[in-house]
Amino acid sequence: MTTDTGDYDTIIIGAGPAGLFCALQAAAPGRKILILEKKPACGRKLLITGSGQCNLTHGGNIREFLARYGDHGAFLRPALLGFTNRDLIAFFESRGLDLETDENGKVFPATRKAADVLDLLLRECRERGVRVRCGEAVIAVERTDGGFLVTTGAARYTASRVVIATGGASYPATGSTGDGYRLAAALGHTVTPVRPALAPVVVEDYPFARLAGISFEGVTVSLFRDGRKTRELAGDLLFTHTGLSGPAVLHLSRYTAAGDALKVSFLPGMTREGLEKDLLAKFAAHGTRQVKTILADYGLPERFVLALLEAAGIPADRAAAHLAKKARGALIDRLTAFPFGVKAVGGFREAMVTAGGVALEEVDKKTMASKRVPGLYVIGEVLDVDGDTGGYNLQAAFSTAVAAARAITGAQGR
Structure with missing residues (x-):
């Protein structure tokens, strides 16, 4: 080990987007x-952001961002208003990188x-x-x-200030292995328990494994714990081989644990009572039509309809x-509140970000x-802040x- 004779004004630990x-x-x-x-090159996690396309930010009003960070949006208020999404866009575009906003x-x-x-x-x-040392x-x-x-495996450095910008613990192959939590704790900081966030959910006795890849727009997903509804939100849903993903589930994952239940309403804007009334009218008017054909009128994927009927024993x-009254009731229940037991x-x-932190x-x-x-700063995902998908x-x-x-x-x- 050698000692770097240069005294630095600031040492930043981590060459991800926050550190750079x-x-x-x-x-x-x-x-x-x-x-x-610590990795051989900078920005390993940044390179896989947005499936390699890098969803930098969102185009909405910056004040609307505050509700996108779970219970911790208030902490970010000064930082977000001090350097907004418009400021970020201007930074990149003024340096020759054109940006574009998609329909979402x-x-x-x-x-x-x-x-x-x-x-x-x-x-x-x-x-x-x-100066950057990888x-x-x-x-x-x-x-x-x-x-x-500051001690590394190769040298010791001195600095007036240190910034911890090591990221969280998600996607550990990119270098995000929770090092910042250890460093902050050693300096006397409290680190709240960390857990995966923006993560898919593995479902117990999952009935739709063969439908992996099918997605639904704007469904309502409700989170239940011990039989009581604790959270609810609307968004897109994706079937995977082992359970559920998509923005609606990813956003709820920060609050979800094994043993919980997710109930999904596959027909946006339609209550159980409303669907029952509508189906009764359709069945009365078109009694000879097959149930699966009538359900297709609601815009549901055909493969999903067939699997749903199978799950309801129809x-x-x-x-x-x-269709008997009991079977009709079972079908309506599954369309408006299909229960998925959370295995994990x-x-x-798999998680996009980490909940918990400094x-x-x-x-x-x-x-x-x-x-x-004094002289220590903590930025980025190493903080106890995690946001929704979307930049x-x-x-x-x-x-x-x-x-x-x-x-x-x-x-x-000064």
Whole structure:
């Protein structure tokens, strides 16, 4: 091990989007900034964001973002309003990366290549004199009289300030293995229990494995625990080989645990009573038609209808007029509140983000500065914040990075 004789103004641990953005925002002539990254290259997780297309942010009103972070939107308010989605879009477009917004409001690079986003961030860091060292995992961070001593497997570095930007624990192959939690805890921070979020759900005795890939738009999904409904939201749903995914389930996953139940209404906007009344009218008017044909009128996929009839014990060729009242009731129940027992929530290898992390009450929400350790900043997913799909998590990473950078540069300028 060698000791780097250079004293850095700021060391940033983690070369993901939050770390890179914080570095380039804090950089200035004469200011020495070092990024330490344990993987051989920067931005490994960024490269797979949005299936490699990099959903950078969302095009909606920034104030509407606050409801997209579970119970922790209030913490992000100063950061998001201080550096908005419009600011982020302007940053990239002013540097030659065109962006486009899809029909759902998701903002992507026009090339649909995450590598173009990463290349721009690295170029900006390089041009601003930020030093980046990859393949150096940080082993320890210690507080000293003059700042911090940062130890890696290859060297020791000193700095006036340290920024933890290591990400969460999801997609561990990209380097997100929870290192930041250990470093923060060693410095005296509380770390709330971490768990997968934006993860698919594995269903007990799952009846639709052969329908994997079928999706539904705008369904209502309700979460039940011990027989009591605790959450409900509407969104798209996807059948997988082992259970449920899609935005509606992913967003609920932060609150879901094994033993819970998810009940799905496959007909948006239609109550059980409304469907019963409508079906009775259709059956009376078209008694000779097969039940599966009538159900197809609701826009349901044919394969799903057949599987639904099978689950309800109704023959596929049953005519409407011959459907018994009990069977009709069972069918209506499954269409408006199909119960799926939760066997497990997908693990960190499948989860898009991590719930839990460095406790928010110990971090200044305006500056991302630690309230416990002077000179320490915590940004991005290592915080106890997780957002919905749609670009909200990356926006939080960029916004918290800017908040920290502004605080750092203001402190150094005094």
